[in-house]
Amino acid sequence: MSMNNQGRVTAPKAITSVASESFSGNKALDQATKLIFETGSFNKTGIDFPEPKGIKYRLGGLEQTKNIELPGLSEPETLRHYVRLSQKNYAIDLGVYPLGSCTMKHNPRLNEKVARLPGFSDVHPLQPIGTVQGALELMYELSNWLTKLCNMPAVALTPKAGAHGELCGMMTIRARLDADGNSHKRRVFVPESAHGTNPATAVQCGFFVDELPANDKGCIDMDVLRLKISDLGSDNDIAGIMLTNPNTCGLFESDIIEISELIHTAGGYFYCDGANFNALVGRVRPGDLGVDAMHINLHKTFSTPHGGGGPGSGPTVLSDALKDYAPVPYVVKDKSGRFDLIEDINDISMGRLCAFHGQMGMYTRALSYMMSHGSDGLKQATEDAVLNANYILASLSDLMTLAYPGHCMHEVLFDDTFLENTGVDTLDFAKAMIDEGYHPMTMYFPLVVHGAMLIEPTESESKYELDRFIATMRGLANRAKSGDIKSFKAAPQHSPTKRVDETLAARKPVLRYGS
């Protein structure tokens, strides 16, 4: 036993686990956290206000006379509540977050700082145009970066998330079709590997979905597409295609130029889901592939933080064929260098997608990210993202089973063949990763692959982190194959919360306190 010179024990004795329930419900740093409804009360507050003057109300007799039963907390209680809760979350700042298709990259703090500058964060959307010139200039600059990176002539900034950008693009396509007297064209091709938002969006825009199968290489089966188009003859109802590129298997659709030509020849438009643009920035421009519309997830590719599920931002670049049909508002610059906001809908615009002008707070962060990287850094980031994914692919493909042979782009897709007859499934494997201190990869998506595991490391991971991650994945794969399945079935054991009963939540929904 080692002691310091006061005789105090400085190294712990080996002990067998004597874990018992604590009296407090806490487990050291993991603090039990009740609901605010269990600790606060409606007559407590953490904000000091001046006393009201007692002026007569002008509410037309609709005054609320009952107590509003919202719990209040003092400021120290509030800080503790939310700090404790925060410690029950995994985060990019804590470790590798390899969620495929989600692009969990580093969020530079400079971006948080500039987004809070008063000329962006503390301006009202309906102030006179002359008082918001800086905010409009920023939107104009952002548009310039996005259109140049995409080689597309225009961008609609307002969509508030990726799926909202999909709506923007598909409604713009519909507006163009209708303007040309083609309102019978309502068929949209969607590959079966697509994100669920694609078919959902197509239907919300009044289209119907014609699903395209994948070939054995994980890309669109061109024979099927060619046949579908040539079969139509005079009943041509093709509105377009919604295609993710690279696709959700992490592969570049190598027939993309022929696809674009086929769709255009049939009088349709090419919508590209830009969720995976992080694989292309600075190396491939969607405009060079014949894309007519593509949303860009600023919260993925350009690193505006995911914030536990939003806010997102989905500016949508548009081709010459579609740009006149864009939604309002948009920024223009006149000859004198003054910026203006076009807010009134003209005859052909597809309309308005939301109140005001979109996600200013995301525009500032994304522009700051792009300026920091520059054209050189953005290209390097893309290359590093692709390099990191291929490094994982190369380091794991002898133990885990690749869904499709060959290199990948920015994310690598494994299936669950390597777990066959082990008794361990993709879910168990994912939960075991939690015990190893990792956020699991995207699991069971895309649907075209059995027990899919989609790993996207992004460019933000160092080689050191990748090597540790790879060693862990190899350890887990070997453990599963060796028949040691108990630790998988019980996983996660080290997380503050154990495996959660999702069935109970859905069968007996408890969606609020006191219900």
Added chain:
Amino acid sequence: MRYLPLDNEDRAEMLEVIGVRNVEDLFGCVPKEARLSELIDLPYHQPESEVEKHMTKLSNKSISASSVPFFCGAGAYKHHVPSSVDHLIQRSEFLTAYTPYQPEISQGTLQVLFEFQSQVAILTGMEVANASMYDGSTACAEAVVMAKRVTRKHKAIIAPGLHPHYSLATDTLASSVGVDVCILEQKISSDYKVLDLIDDETACVVVQSPNVFGEIVDLTPIAEKAHLHKALLIAVFTEPVALGLIKSPGEQGADIVVGEGQGIGVGLNFGGPHVGLFACNKKHVRQMPGRICGETIDAAGNRAFVLTLSTREQHIRRDKATSNICTNSGLCCLAFSIHMSLLGGDGLRKLAILNHESASLLATRIDKIKGAKVLNNTFFNEFTVKLDKNAKDVVHSLANKNILGGVPFSRLSKAGPKDILLICATEIVDEHDIESLCKALEEELR
């Protein structure tokens, strides 16, 4: 490049493991004609200091709300947000987490969502709420589409007084799924003409209160008429603070309540990001769009939270989903929830009273100005003024005097009257601000 951890030595080692000569080989699947050989014509990378300098320069070109007497509302409201809110939402564990797909390591976000849903349900007087929408306008559009699903009917009536941007956003979305959207002509007074239009074909009637003119609408008679025809009342609000003083839409018979939550916890942000609130009653919950968090237990029997009822959603139902939404406004609903926890019910009421008093003082003072007339019978913290001059010109002149004096109605609706000014006074407005505005208005209208 400060954000990229790999160096050239790492890259070389990794390429060797992969078994390719250079990174070009990894892009071999890209058609040759689409491969860029040169850098895109945009500036090179810049140090933090340079980017910050540029951004500060741009920021300084705008007049911020806190720097001048400020009276703009009409869908976005300037309130004081306690410092702890912005501090807490910048904690890495909230800021840099994804949607809580793995509940065992996302209980922080999930409990916040559960508490948020509970707060929104209580605030609106409804049974359940979802984990937020993009903003109030898109929540409104989704509510109309939901009403079509619930009632299997196609007609939506938009009552006068709905924020024109909300009407347009609703029309854009709902029309495309076959809803017949009838938008009634804007007017300030609630003469309930809308009651005559509700019939058996009606899926929903959409009513904002306080409406875009600031007028408070009694929803009860509209709810009664709607229910008679098996239609839903969708109640809309743009200022959540109003619900601290006005009877909740749930108590007035609303079936779906949607609104903008920005006024609590979230800054103006030039219009976004904001946070959409969406509440309804239990029997319709399976038709509700958006993420929903529910309570359950974990393997150790302890309370836990998880995203639930996902069989409504696009990633399961694909083309048969209730909506294509997969993002909520996560960090903004966290901000809303923290601010609301600091307020508490009594604090919210007090904040609401202070808002109402600011606006009342201003309205009384404006009514004394020759050439200006307050048109409202009722209001919360914003109201409508008819001017003897073009409101846009007046607002311009006020801005030249460093006063942000409200929103001309014609800014929201080109076809609308030119002499109408929407003015808002929240708790941040003091007597000096009121005097500055009124003196300047007197000069303009002289």
